[in-house]
Amino acid sequence: MMAEKDSDKNPESMTIIAFSGDLDKLWPTVILSSTAAANGMDVTVFFTFWGLFPLVKDDVRITGHDAMTKMLAGMNAPGMKKAKLSKMEMGGMGHWMMRKVAKKNNLLPPEDLFVMCQDMGVNMWPCQMTMDLLGIKPEQMIDGLGEPAGAATALARMSKSQINLFI
Amino acid sequence: MDDVNRTIDARGQKCPMPVLLVAKAAKEMQSGELVRLEATDGGARSDIPAWASQTGNEIVSSSESDGVLTFTIRKK
Numbered sequence: 001m002m003a004e005k006d007s008d009k010n011p012e013s014m015t016i017i018a019f020s021g022d023l024d025k026l027w028p029t030v031i032l033s034s035t036a037a038a039n040g041m042d043v044t045v046f047f048t049f050w051g052l053f054p055l056v057k058d059d060v061r062i063t064g065h066d067a068m069t070k071m072l073a074g075m076n077a078p079g080m081k082k083a084k085l086s087k088m089e090m091g092g093m094g095h096w097m098m099r100k101v102a103k104k105n106n107l108l109p110p111e112d113l114f115v116m117c118q119d120m121g122v123n124m125w126p127c128q129m130t131m132d133l134l135g136i137k138p139e140q141m142i143d144g145l146g147e148p149a150g151a152a153t154a155l156a157r158m159s160k161s162q163i164n165l166f167i
Numbered sequence: 168m169d170d171v172n173r174t175i176d177a178r179g180q181k182c183p184m185p186v187l188l189v190a191k192a193a194k195e196m197q198s199g200e201l202v203r204l205e206a207t208d209g210g211a212r213s214d215i216p217a218w219a220s221q222t223g224n225e226i227v228s229s230s231e232s233d234g235v236l237t238f239t240i241r242k243k
Contacts (some may be wrong), residue, residue, distance in 0.1 A: 127232055
């Protein structure tokens with residue numbers, strides 16, 4: 001046997017900037033992240049702007065520190081289970097239909113795939129600036145996330161990643 | 168036939184589950200052990216070989232009958 005263990009090697013790396021909080025964009029984010037982790041890659045997802053709302057616990061009804069940020073949260077219901085479609089949402093019908101179709105086809109919902117990502121060691125980093133901007137408090141967010149980070153941290157990661165995606 | 172150490176039934180499950188399940192099993196297995204995967208997701212036809220080549224695990228055999236894809240994989 002060789003002395004060097006596999007874990008000593010630098011794994012390949014993927015970084016995703018999760019900008020959109022839309023249901024139909026959460027799916028590729030968690031599918032690619034979990035699969036990359038299964039492939040032995042070091043994976044980080046940096047959640048920023050609208051991408052932050054799905055990281056809020058589903059039972060938190062509203063976030064924000066003033067009228068304006070509360071209104072924004074009202075228009076972008078926080079929580080992964082409340083995520084809407086990016087197109088053809090039709091006042092709530094869209095994401096409901098999409099989830100029905102997914103279930104019928106045995107595609108796991110994003111919240112389940114998200115947990116699998118976490119089990120496989122995918123780093124989930126919330127954007128500190130967006131948290132401040134939108135008034136989203138750490139205690140309102142789901143467990144198991146990484147430390148809130150900024151643009152420089154995300155870029156440092158991206159500069160070392162073979163795959164960088166903006167979703 | 169029964170020389171495999173583990174069998175994974177991923178029939179009916181969609182992408183990315185077949186890959187995730189086989190990766191999880193491989194993680195828990197010893198080097199040289201065999202795992203058999205059964206899947207019905209057509210994506211697995213190319214996904215499992217892609218996963219194997221990415222991770223260095225070896226596909227010992229693969230077959231397809233009645234819509235069920237069967238892979239036998241040796242853990243690196």
